[in-house]
Amino acid sequence: MNLTHLPAAPPAGRIGVVHLGLGAFHRAHQAVYLERYRQRTGDADWGVCSANLRSSVGLVDGLRDAGYRYHVAEYADSETLTLREIGTIEETLFTGKEKVGGRDAEGRWGRDLEALLARLSSPETRIVTLTVTEKGYFLNPASGELLADDPMIAADIDTPTQPRTAPGILVEALARRQAAGLAPFTVLSCDNMPDNGKRTRNAVIQLAERRDAALAAWIEGEVAFPCSMVDRIVPAMTEADFARLAELGVEDPNDVVSESFIQWVIEDDFPQGRPDWEGDGVEMVADVAPFETMKLRMLNGSHSLLAYLGPPAGIETVYDAVSSDDLRALLRRYMLEEAAPTLVMPEGTDLATYADSLLARFANDSLRHRLHQIAMDGSQKLPQRWLQGTLARREAGQAAPCVALGLAAWIRYTVGRDHAGAAYTVDDPLASRFAERHARHGQDPEALVSAFLAMDDVVPPALAADAAFADAVLAAYRSLSEQGLDGALAALARG
Known part of the structure; x- marks a missing residue:
């Protein structure tokens, strides 16, 4: 083992960054930088307070008990490891719903909510970062409209000073800063969404408008919401x-495993200042969109293909999937023939080289990135990973057989049973709607x-109305159902 240990x-001493979404990715990415x-x-000046907004209090208290120290194991391969100790997190808070007797319904909300709001209202807090996943913004994934009828958002509208969601917490904190005459912090989304800064801004302003038009106008005029692109595989x-x-x-339940590759591209818009990140490999740019779309459609889109094709066929991890020549060929075809042509990149960007680098990263034998983990929340992810690019291709008269197969695989995956009949959990905000459709039309x-x-x-109406694309999805669904994964891949290759 070639091991490098970095303490x-x-x-x-001072906390300048508050992070919403204390999970593995944050600990292996932003905290590492x-x-x-x-x-x-x-x-x-740039210590971090990290808050968990969901139901797991164990990590928050575990990090506190460990003195806010943990390790990130960065594998280049199974024999090359950098073990990096992280100490930049200086406070952890919990605002989710605590469980009582193992029953979530009896829990109470917001144990550390007031402490978090006080931290967000501190003049020392100049940046707020987020990794709350796509569903944590409570936006319709197709239209971008705030899901005002969602019970969590409805609760934030009814009791805005006791918020439960990330948008609600941001609105209340910004309201307190406005009332105190403090400049607003910068809000930096680090989630895998197109235009993530703009979508975050949209969610916050829409929620603020339901509380106070003047507050919403202040946020719109004064708060910076730069976009960013993040990249690191963290199983x-x-x-x-x-x-x-x-x-x-190293025996610590708070440790994280990741690949050695890491990337962060950020739109440079920080009115209250920021760390000099460039010296640590962060790319500060005027426009993140090309890099963001490239990553979403090529890396994340490829991951989603594997996530819905693999588990029903008994394939558990990304490494297992790309060990199949047929699935590697599918990914390369998808990336170069369907994803890359939809991208407009800066001069000198070699998308074929990027595709090859992704396949090499997927084949890292030290990582066991579970496909069921990637498959979570597909209804929130697929519009930006596959469907928006595919709509552009179809409007130009171009085919998208790999995405048609992927969409068919997603539909097949949501039944919650593999090809052998074994059940698995479909973890998605729309899971009940999926089950209803399978019960009715299975x-x-x-x-x-x-x-x-x-x-x-989920599906853009113009794409759903495309008869040729709908026929391709149906044909792929029949192939998967009747011939399994091998048969569907063979049919795609013949086509």
Whole structure:
């Protein structure tokens, strides 16, 4: 084992960044960049307060008990490892719903909510970052409209000073800053969404308008919402991961495993200042959109193909999937023939080289990135990963057989049973609607495909109305159902 062990720098002393969404990706990405920055510069102004907004309080308290120290194991391959200690997180808070007796319904909300709002209202807080996943913004994934009828958003509208959602927390914190005469913090989304800064701004302003028009106007005029693109593969930890780290003398339930590759591209719009991230490899640019769309459609789009094709056929991880020549060929075809032609990139960008680099990263034998993890929340992800680009292709008269197969695989995946009949959980905000469609149309493939395509909060109506594309999805669905994965891939290759 080629092992490099990097200890954390001393505590920074001041908290300048508040992060919403204390999960594995944040700990293996943004926190790593800030740790690098602090070690390089000794700047004491950019410690991090990280808040978990969901139902898991264990990580919040576990990090607190560990003195806010943990490790990120960065694997280039199974034999090359950098073990990086992270100490840039200086406070962890919990605002989700605590469980009582294992029953979520009896829990209470917002244990540390007031502490979080106070931290957000502090003059020292100049940047707020988010990794709350696509569904955490409570926006219709197709239209971008705030889901005002969602119970969580409805609760924030009714009791805005006791918010439960990320948009609600931002609105209340900004209201407090406005009332105190403080300049607003910059809001930096780090989630995999197109125009993530603009979508965050949209969610916050729409929610603020339901509270106070003057507040909404102040946010619209004064708050910066730069876009960003983040990239690092961070699988969920497994018992095997913990065992590997224990063999190296590191036994901590807060540790994270990731690939060695890391990237962060940020629109440079920080009125209250920011760290000098460029020295640590962050790309500060005027326009993130080309990089963001490239990553969403090529990397994330490829991941989604594997996530819906693989598990019903008994394929558990990305590494297992790309070990198949047929699936590797599918990904390369999708990336170069369907995704890349929809991109407008800066001069000198080599998308074929980028595709090859992604396939190499997917084949990292040290990572076991579970496909069921990637498959979560597909209804929120597929519009930006596949469907918007495919709509542009169809409007130009171009085919999209790989996406048609992927969409068919997603429909097939949402039944919640693999090809052998074993059940699995479909983890998606629209899971009940999927189940209703399968119950009603499960024996009629044409009606089932039509019912899924008619979900206009997922599938753009113009794409659903495209008869040739709908026929391609139906044909792919029949192939998957009748001939399995191998048969569907063979039919795609013949076509």
